[in-house]
Amino acid sequence: MATLVSDGGSSAGRQRRTQRGLTRLLARDMRGLRRIIIPSRLEATVPDWIAAVRALVDQYGAASSTLAADYYEAERVAARVTGRFTVPLLGPPPEEQVSNSLRWATKDLWPRDPDDPETTEAQREPLDVRLEQAEKKAEAVAQKLVADQGRGTVQEAVRRDSQATAWARSAALGACYFCKALAIRGAVYKQDTANFRAHDGCHCGVVPVFKGQRFELSDHAREWERLYREFAAPHSGDQLRRFRLALAEHGHLPAL
Numbered sequence: 610m611a612t613l614v615s616d617g618g619s620s621a622g623r624q625r626r627t628q629r630g631l632t633r634l635l636a637r638d639m640r641g642l643r644r645i646i647i648p649s650r651l652e653a654t655v656p657d658w659i660a661a662v663r664a665l666v667d668q669y670g671a672a673s674s675t676l677a678a679d680y681y682e683a684e685r686v687a688a689r690v691t692g693r694f695t696v697p698l699l700g701p702p703p704e705e706q707v708s709n710s711l712r713w714a715t716k717d718l719w720p721r722d723p724d725d726p727e728t729t730e731a732q733r734e735p736l737d738v739r740l741e742q743a744e745k746k747a748e749a750v751a752q753k754l755v756a757d758q759g760r761g762t763v764q765e766a767v768r769r770d771s772q773a774t775a776w777a778r779s780a781a782l783g784a785c786y787f788c789k790a791l792a793i794r795g796a797v798y799k800q801d802t803a804n805f806r807a808h809d810g811c812h813c814g815v816v817p818v819f820k821g822q823r824f825e826l827s828d829h830a831r832e833w834e835r836l837y838r839e840f841a842a843p844h845s846g847d848q849l850r851r852f853r854l855a856l857a858e859h860g861h862l863p864a865l
């Protein structure tokens with residue numbers, strides 16, 4: 610008999626919360642690295658800080674990928690498919706990608722000439738504000754890199770496992786309109802080779818679908834889908850904005 614799998618299933622929710630918990634610990638550890646940056650010696654200390662954050666991203670990324678593999682294996686057992694399969698653990702992102710992301714996060718930190726018209730508002734703030742902003746951005750960047758490693762592990766397993774047919778996006782009730790618009794697409798079949806699109810701070814998960822399983826949208830995703838069809842779909846070119854408004858008007862977007 611076909612088993613049912615859904616973006617709103619309890620194991621999908623648990624996996625999302627586990628990964629979210631992991632990135633919360635990552636943020637806590639990152640805050641512990643703050644003291645590496647010495648304001649009077651930015652040029653010497655920011656590179657050390659980037660190296661330290663990169664080490665954390667590697668460590669947490671490996672944990673994210675292992676947790677995702679455990680989840681995938683449990684889902685596979687629950688789906689009662691045949692044959693053995695070992696989930697390949699996705700490695701860390703290239704060193705350069707991590708460094709570039711962190712350099713981007715710290716770009717407003719450097720002293721600028723306040724009279725230069727190119728200097729932005731953010732760059733005119735006092736150093737402690739700029740530091741605060743840089744750390745916030747770096748946390749968001751690191752969160753995405755780590756979460757992507759877990760999500761990528763599930764996607765790669767779906768691609769390689771002959772018993773897996775598709776994956777779906779699992780968005781939390783509090784997810785943003787962008788993620789909800791993607792979640793209502795339901796099961797994305799592996800021949801479609803669609804990549805998972807995520808933004809900084811996105812906690813969406815990837816749900817594997819196996820042979821013999823039927824995918825169904827959860828009740829809440831079906832409601833998002835209804836709103837999309839009714840209020841957004843007919844407005845070509847303006848669909849995401851309309852969808853965001855419809856979600857907000859119907860109480861499906863978290864208050865900002």
Ligand SMILES: [Zn+2]
Nearest residue numbers: 788811812813
């Ligand atoms: Zn998301």
